[in-house]
Amino acid sequence: MSLLEVKDLHVHYGVIEALKGVSIKVEPGQIVTLIGANGAGKTSLMHAISGIVKKTEGEIIFKDKSIFKSNAAHIVADGLVQVPEGRHVFPGLSVYENLMMGAYLRKDKKNLQDDLNKIYERFPILEKRKNQDASTLSGGEQQMLAMGRALMARPTLLLLDEPSMGLAPILVKEIFSIISDIQKGGTTILLVEQNARMALSIADYAYVLETGKVVLEGPAKELANSTEVQEAYLGGSAKK
Amino acid sequence: MSQFLQQVVNGLSLGSIYALVALGYTMVYGIIKLINFAHGDIYMIGAYTAFFVTTYLGMSFIPALLVCMIVCGILGVGIERIAYKPLRKAPRITALITAIGVSYVIEYTMQFFMGTSVKTYPKMLPDISWQIGAVKISYIQMVIFTVTIVLMVLLTFIIHKTKIGRAMRAVSADENGAKLMGISVDNTISITFLIGSALAGAAGMLVGLYYNSASPLMGMVPGLKAFVAAVFGGIGSIPGALVGGLFIGVAETMVVAYGSSLYRDAIVYIILIIVLIVKPAGLFGKNEREKV
Ligand SMILES: Nc1ncnc2c1ncn2[C@@H]1O[C@H](COP(=O)(O)OP(=O)(O)O)[C@@H](O)[C@H]1O
Ligand SMILES: [Mg+2]
Numbered sequence: 001m002s003l004l005e006v007k008d009l010h011v012h013y014g015v016i017e018a019l020k021g022v023s024i025k026v027e028p029g030q031i032v033t034l035i036g037a038n039g040a041g042k043t044s045l046m047h048a049i050s051g052i053v054k055k056t057e058g059e060i061i062f063k064d065k066s067i068f069k070s071n072a073a074h075i076v077a078d079g080l081v082q083v084p085e086g087r088h089v090f091p092g093l094s095v096y097e098n099l100m101m102g103a104y105l106r107k108d109k110k111n112l113q114d115d116l117n118k119i120y121e122r123f124p125i126l127e128k129r130k131n132q133d134a135s136t137l138s139g140g141e142q143q144m145l146a147m148g149r150a151l152m153a154r155p156t157l158l159l160l161d162e163p164s165m166g167l168a169p170i171l172v173k174e175i176f177s178i179i180s181d182i183q184k185g186g187t188t189i190l191l192v193e194q195n196a197r198m199a200l201s202i203a204d205y206a207y208v209l210e211t212g213k214v215v216l217e218g219p220a221k222e223l224a225n226s227t228e229v230q231e232a233y234l235g236g237s238a239k240k
Numbered sequence: 241m242s243q244f245l246q247q248v249v250n251g252l253s254l255g256s257i258y259a260l261v262a263l264g265y266t267m268v269y270g271i272i273k274l275i276n277f278a279h280g281d282i283y284m285i286g287a288y289t290a291f292f293v294t295t296y297l298g299m300s301f302i303p304a305l306l307v308c309m310i311v312c313g314i315l316g317v318g319i320e321r322i323a324y325k326p327l328r329k330a331p332r333i334t335a336l337i338t339a340i341g342v343s344y345v346i347e348y349t350m351q352f353f354m355g356t357s358v359k360t361y362p363k364m365l366p367d368i369s370w371q372i373g374a375v376k377i378s379y380i381q382m383v384i385f386t387v388t389i390v391l392m393v394l395l396t397f398i399i400h401k402t403k404i405g406r407a408m409r410a411v412s413a414d415e416n417g418a419k420l421m422g423i424s425v426d427n428t429i430s431i432t433f434l435i436g437s438a439l440a441g442a443a444g445m446l447v448g449l450y451y452n453s454a455s456p457l458m459g460m461v462p463g464l465k466a467f468v469a470a471v472f473g474g475i476g477s478i479p480g481a482l483v484g485g486l487f488i489g490v491a492e493t494m495v496v497a498y499g500s501s502l503y504r505d506a507i508v509y510i511i512l513i514i515v516l517i518v519k520p521a522g523l524f525g526k527n528e529r530e531k532v
Contacts, residue, residue, distance in 0.1 A: 052419050076422030088417030090410045101410050104403070105422040153421070 001064060003028040003157055003188050004049070004080070009058035011044050018044040020212040021058070026157065026205075031179065031189045033199040033220065035233055036209035042192040043085050045209070046161045049190075050082045051075045062157070077105050079156035083163060085192075087146040091135035095126055098134045098145055102152030112152075119148040122178065140171040147178065151187075158182065161192045176202055196233035200224040208233070242374030247497045248490060253381040253450070255489020256388035260443035261466035262473070262481035263395065264316075264436030270412040270476040271432045273332065277339040278319055280463015281346040282437045286312045286444020287454035288350065291359045301364055305387065308445040309438035316437025317430050325426070343463075350456040359454045384446050391439060392482060398435070399478065408432055412476070461505060465492070468512045474525025483523060487511075 004026040011019040018041045026032045036042050047053035049060060051072040060068045067075050081102075090098050099119060103112055120127035123144040129137060134145060143163055150158060160179065164172040176198050183189055183202075193199035200206055203220035208229065216228060223229045261283050268276045289308045293299040299307065323342050327335045369378040399405035410418040411428045419425055447462070448454045469488040473480025488508055495507040515522060 050420055052416060072419045073422040073424055076420070082420050084417065084420055088414050088420070090413040090417060092413050093406065093409055097406055097409075101406060101418075101421045101423070104407065149421070 002026060002061075003063065004190065005059075005061040006045070006049065007059040007061070009045070009048060009060065010056040011041070011048050011053055012056050018212055019048065022209070022212070022214055024207050024214065024217075026188060026190050028188050029183070029186070030204040031183050031191055031202055033191045033193055033203035033206045034209055035193055035196040035199055035206060035229075037233075038194070039211075040209040041212040042209055043161055044212075046082060046084070046159050046190075046192060049075075049080070049159065073105065076153060079154070080159070081150045081153045081155035081157075082159035083143075083146045083150045083161065085161035085165065087139075087142045089134040089137070089142050089145050089149070091133065093134055094131050095134055095137070095145055096130040098149050099126070099130075099152050102149035104153075106153065115152060115154065119151055122151075122181070123148050140167050140175070143167065143171075143175060144178075147175075147182075151182070155187060157188045157190065159190050159192075162194060163191070164193065164195050164198065172198060196229065197224075200229075243497070245373075245375045247493050249375055249377055249381065251490030251493030252486055253384045253489070254493055255486035256384050257443045257447050257450070257485075258462065258466045258469045258489050259482045259485025260388060260391065260439045260446075261462060262469040262485045263478065264440045265467050265470040266473070266475055266477060266481040267408075267432050267436040269470070271408065271429055272324070272328065272335075274324060274335050274339060275467065276319075276324075276436075277336070277463070278342040278346060279436070279440055280459035280461075280466065281343050281350075282312050282316055282319075282459070283440040283444040283447070283462065283466075284350065284454070284456065284459035285315055285346065286441035287448035287458060288354070288359070288444075289441065290445035290448050291361055291454050294362055294364055295359075301383070304364075305442060305445055308441040310441075312441025312444070313434040313438035316433040316440075320430060320433040325429075347456055347459070354456055356456065360452050361449060361454075365449065380446075380450050384450065387442060387446060391442060395435065395439070395478070404428070404431055465505075465508050468508050471522055472511060472515050474522030476526070477522065477524035480522055480524035 002025040006022060006024045009019050009022045010017065022045055034042055034045065044053060048055050051067070051070055055068065059066060062078060062080055067078065090101060099116060106112065125141055126145060126148055129141065134142065137145060147163065163175050163179065167175065172195065179189060179191065180202050191199055191203060200220045200223060206218065206220045206223045207214050208216035216223065261279065264279050265276060268274060286308045289311045290304050293304045293307050319342055323338050324335055327338060365379045365383060367379065369376050399408065407418065407423045407428050408431065410421065410423060411425055415425055465488055466485060469484035470481050472487060473484030488511065491507055491511060492504050496504045
């Protein structure tokens with residue numbers, strides 16, 4: 001049974017149709033990546049899944065239940081948590097407070113400190129900066145904070161929208177290795193990326209989105225070697 | 241000199257009241273970017289509530305204060321739900337005009353039921369005053385300081401140390417980010433109105449006792465001054481509202497004492513104009529331009 005299944009999803013912004021019937025599946029334990037150019041509708045799909053954008057048509061099943069009509073809070077409580085494009089950490093709140101916002105809906109108070117310690121282990125820089133205003137962090141640190149904050153919600157499925165955006169190559173590598181680690185820790189991941197090469201290298205399965213439609217899908221290794229993907233997203237011709 | 245210090249004390253008591261009202265402006269602005277022009281009228285309702293519960297129910301000070309805060313808090317939430325929530329996605333000017341409309345509705349509803357005559361309070365507080373050096377502090381002034389300090393400490397605690405306070409700050413900082421953490425934006429906005437309006441209710445009661453009067457239009461001018469105080473401190477900033485309120489209170493009192501009471505209201509606008517020219521974001525404001 002898939003952990004997440006999106007069926008024939010449509011999203012409109014006024015007259016603009018951003019998603020024109022998108023269907024994807026995410027199997028438990030996998031990293032599934034969604035690649036596509038700017039404006040393809042990746043963020044719209046993420047927002048639709050998380051319940052912060054209105055959907056016109058379709059179905060979304062998470063853990064065998066429809067979340068199509070659920071509000072954002074229910075979806076988070078069910079274990080589907082997003083790290084949005086552009087991080088969206090809370091300026092004016094300390095790093096620690098930002099992390100605690102991730103645990104906003106959690107009832108199990110006694111495990112919080114443990115989880116916080118785990119986050120600090122995974123992102124030592126966050127512990128060093130725990131009392132600092134989140135807005136004073138660098139881009140890479142903010143990305144880590146946004147990821148740590150989402151992990152504080154103990155997600156079953158983590159949505160990552162362009163986590164490598166605007167980061168220096170060395171940080172991009174670090175972020176991707178952290179994503180792999182998170183998967184190894186048992187969290188399923190749906191990863192949106194423009195950095196198709198890196199995304200395909202760590203993903204199990206991939207979808208290519210173009211102007212609101214899935215145009216290609218398959219195991220990540222296969223897509224990485226396909227001529228279309230190489231030409232359109234990996235900036236080169238197929239070399240076998 | 242002693243005359244001067246006396247005026248400072250008088251100014252600070254008036255300023256405390258402006259500060260309590262300014263907090264509501266600043267909190268609401270911080271979270272939904274709306275200048276709630278009906279806020280001064282909530283303060284007026286606070287003064288009337290105090291009048292009713294003390295005159296007809298014989299309540300003593302603290303129960304009356306709590307009732308004022310609860311009544312005004314609920315009124316604030318009601319206004320938000322009925323008048324502002326449906327307009328959350330509308331252009332900002334629409335909500336602003338609505339706020340002015342709400343203000344008139346409250347003012348003239350009160351005028352209709354209460355008439356335009358000024359209500360006075362039964363005697364509640366003893367006629368004691370304290371002489372500290374050359375400065376005399378009256379009982380009501382002491383009450384104003386105490387209530388203001390207690391409420392400020394409580395507010396600071398709520399905002400910085402509680403989950404709901406963190407949620408309020410998170411929603412002000414990034415609404416979509418907050419939604420993605422599972423925070424209910426609607427509830428958080430309601431709680432902001434609840435707290436801001438309760439503070440205005442407390443201020444209304446205090447000012448009612450200070451001047452021993454309540455009237456339907458009493459919220460207009462102090463409302464504007466508290467708004468100026470919030471802008472002066474940097475709208476959206478809580479310490480800014482406190483400092484702004486105290487400053488405006490002292491400035492106004494000084495002008496009356498040493499200048500002319502003709503200028504008591506003008507000084508506030510002069511301060512506003514100077515702030516807008518010299519430091520548009522206000523004393524504690526973030527330096528981003530906001531169109532109202
Ligand atoms: N809030 C919005 N209002 C109107 N149009 C939007 C909005 N958000 C996105 N769009 C449009 O929807 C399309 C898909 O955008 P988006 O989902 O952000 O793509 P991506 O994340 O792949 O870059 C684009 O044409 C974009 O301009
Ligand atoms: Mg995007």
